[in-house]
Amino acid sequence: MKIMLSALIFLCISCCIHKKQKYKDATFLRIKIPAGQIQPIKMSEIISEFKAIKLEFTDQSMIGDIRKIVIHDNRIYVLDTFGAKSVMVFGMDGKFIHRIGTNGKGPGQYLLPKDFVIDDKNEIEIIDNQRINIYSLKGEFNRNHKISFGSENFMNISTIKKHIKEFISTGNALQTI
Numbered sequence: 001m002k003i004m005l006s007a008l009i010f011l012c013i014s015c016c017i018h019k020k021q022k023y024k025d026a027t028f029l030r031i032k033i034p035a036g037q038i039q040p041i042k043m044s045e046i047i048s049e050f051k052a053i054k055l056e057f058t059d060q061s062m063i064g065d066i067r068k069i070v071i072h073d074n075r076i077y078v079l080d081t082f083g084a085k086s087v088m089v090f091g092m093d094g095k096f097i098h099r100i101g102t103n104g105k106g107p108g109q110y111l112l113p114k115d116f117v118i119d120d121k122n123e124i125e126i127i128d129n130q131r132i133n134i135y136s137l138k139g140e141f142n143r144n145h146k147i148s149f150g151s152e153n154f155m156n157i158s159t160i161k162k163h164i165k166e167f168i169s170t171g172n173a174l175q176t177i
Contacts, residue, residue, distance in 0.1 A: 053094045061088055061096035072118045073137070079116055087116050087126060089139070100124050100139045108133060108141030 053076065055061065064083015069076065075097070076090040087100040100116075102109050110128035117125050123142060124135045133144045 053090075053092065055090050055094045056096040058096050060099065061090070063088070068115065070116075070118060073122075075137075077116070077118070077124070079113060081113060085110075085112060087113060087124065089137075098139050100135050101126060101133060101141060108135075108144070 055063070055076070055078070062084055063078060063080045065080055066078055067081045068079040071077075071092075074092050076092065076094075077100075078088045078090065080086055080088065084099075085103050089097040089100065091097055101113075103111065105111065110126060110131075110133055113126045113128055115127050118137075119125055122137055124137065126133050126135070130149065131144050131146045134142045136142060
């Protein structure tokens, strides 16, 4: 028992020493955030209209854990990563329309959708474990791309470019991505 405890302590100490040595020669950029200059802001100053939409509850639209919501072309796209493990589509009236893709290991299926974007071609890209599945807005599978790494979030480059152009031309901060 003493040997196991000694080995565990040695392992913990050696891991800590290794981390210190790994970053020993690294250069870090320090960013000072002037906390005293942060001013409270009223929601009414940044939101002109607020509307609550009750989403329809059916066997196909049960939501467990909302990770992301996107409103596009008068549709509400909801990503539930851990409950339904799906991207669900609702109308602006809250009525359930359909799911994008299905769960599974086959073509056009995903095991654990982690994020999604709607690209400039009006296609939905859903990232799963080391692949991106691409669907039409109606939920039809179009194609996929395998990637050699895992990711929790991602962005489409054309979306980033669009927001950067908007920021440069108007001076407005990135609002919805």
